[in-house]
Amino acid sequence: MPMPWLDPLARLIDAGGPVLVVIAFVAMLLFSVGLERWWFFRFHYRPARQALVGQWVxxxxxxxWSAMTLREVWVRDLIQGLRGPLPWLRLLVVICPLLGLLGTVTGMITVFDSLSLAGTNQARAMADGVARATLPTLTGMAVSVVGLLFITRLEHIIRREDQKLHDRLARAAEDAHA
Structure with missing residues (x-):
């Protein structure tokens, strides 16, 4: 049974080649980790932060000195939970443009191979082939830019939460003394 809603996806894969499928897989992995980070922050980090403040109070x-050192260790461990997947996210972001270039190179090889068989007087076929070959580069760069925006936002949240946690613990200690 044909599925007409898959036709645009099939045409896109046909236009970009197999490397476009790999880029789509990397993009899904990147966005899955992003969704997991949101879930972690919302449902794991916040309760753990509250528990740490309660434990400190x-x-x-x-x-x-030993209490302050212990506080720093607790904060570092909690913040490290937020930082955990950042190296993997950076790796996925770096891989995307490289995969796009791989798709362009393989697409250009295919174009030149088909031109050598069909003859060199077909400028229209070459222009169409070059356009199809550059689609993976465009896709890889787009996924990479979105991934960079996500990483930048995540790093901002981590810095903000680190500062907030230090401030909250200091305030809790002052309130307990008063």
Whole structure:
């Protein structure tokens, strides 16, 4: 049974070649990790942050060197949970343009191969082939730019949460002394 809603996807894959499928897979992986980070922040990090503040307030000693060191270790461990997938996200972002270039090179090889068989006087066929060969580069760059925007936003959230957590713990210690 034919599925007409898949026709545009099939035409896109036909136009971009098999590398476009790989770029689509990397994009899905990138956006899946992004969705997982949102889920982690919303449903794991926030309760863990509240628990850490409660644990800090419940401590009797909050001013000694060992208490401050323990606080830093707790904060670092919690923030590290947010930073965990950043290297993988950066890797996926870097891979996308390279895959796009691979698609362009393989597409150009196909164009030149078909031109050598058909003859060199077909400028229209060459222009069409070059346009099809550059589609993976465009796709790889677009996915990479969106991934960079996501990574930048995630790094901003991590810096903000790190500062917020330090401020909240300091305020909790002051409130407990008062």
């Amino acid at each position: 419940a401590r009797g000693d909050r001013t000694s």
